[in-house]
Amino acid sequence: MSYTPSPDRYANSVGYNYCGKSGLQLPRLSMGLWHNFGDVNDLTEARKMLETAFDNGITHFDLANNYGTPFGSAEANFGKILKEDFARYRDEMIISTKAGHTMWDGPYGDWGSRKYLIASLNQSLKRMGLDYVDIFYSHRYDPHTPLEETMGALSDMVRQGKALYVGISKYPTDKARQAYRILADNGTPCLINQDRYNILTRDIEQTVLPLAKEKGIGFIAFSPLAQGLLSNKYLKGIPENSRAAQSYGFLQKDQITPQLVNKLIKLNEFAKKRGQSLAQMALAWCLHDSQVNSVIIGTSSVNQLKDNLGALKNTHFTDEEMWLVGEIAG
């Protein structure tokens, strides 16, 4: 059956923030396709998640060349759904992709050379059936390639019309500073920095965020629930249908220690007092700082997505609440 988006998608939307000092607005919640959209996943649910997201004004979809199991399958599946459901709405969407981690064998399928990045973007466009992506990221800093080469490749993508904006992800702060300067000198300023940010991982508050503020660069947070730890999922063990129970992926069972679960139980109690689920509170917490322009959620079901949308009802934290969260998360 063909999909017709909700006519109220902007009237009742998630709300939008300008990305740094740019003219591009991003939805407060963006949708990430790292897990749950590959060939090993339930693609009927994946489609429903994309439709539900769009119906609620989530206009930004975040991908990378290696997302999905196997690599590339998230982009291919997204491309198929895009063609079938969203073809008429392409101009209402911000689609991002990245390259920088291992994608194919040999010396040209990894890191940050011009050879890899440009070949990878061409492949991503083909998989998704797109003429251009809205944002292309260098997915990680490459210590063996001159930054001028990596950033030069990004600038050329913009000049060729294959990417409208460019960004960086997980760069050490001194390298981010250099990258911002090179991209500005090239006339293709860096739009955005994407990094991990959640109640349990806050180091960017001292590094990435102050620099982005100084330079007027946007910031988007990934893994806001620490891959699902900051939800009610692991409060009583490791459920079968959880990311930690899968043989693939980066969340390992041994990360879920009794000390961590103890913290999660306390955070859950705190969330309940605010009238929120733990996931809602953790997402709202990421948005407490207006410098966080958007938070990328990754959900495995429509129900999780709907729960997460509820986070936006209350993103305000008093100083005392902020202190308490810090104390518990330690």
Ligand SMILES: NC(=O)c1ccc[n+]([C@@H]2O[C@H](COP(=O)([O-])OP(=O)(O)OC[C@H]3O[C@@H](n4cnc5c(N)ncnc54)[C@H](OP(=O)(O)O)[C@@H]3O)[C@@H](O)[C@H]2O)c1
């Ligand atoms: N730039 C980078 O290097 C980088 C790295 C990582 C991620 N990212 C981006 O950020 C996106 C989000 O990262 P992430 O997937 O790690 O995000 P996350 O929100 O920290 O974790 C998502 C997982 O949390 C669980 N979850 C979500 N909502 C829930 C709810 N309401 N109740 C219970 N459990 C819930 C689900 O786990 P189950 O699957 O167990 O149900 C879901 O798969 C990615 O898709 C990707 O686009 C970028």
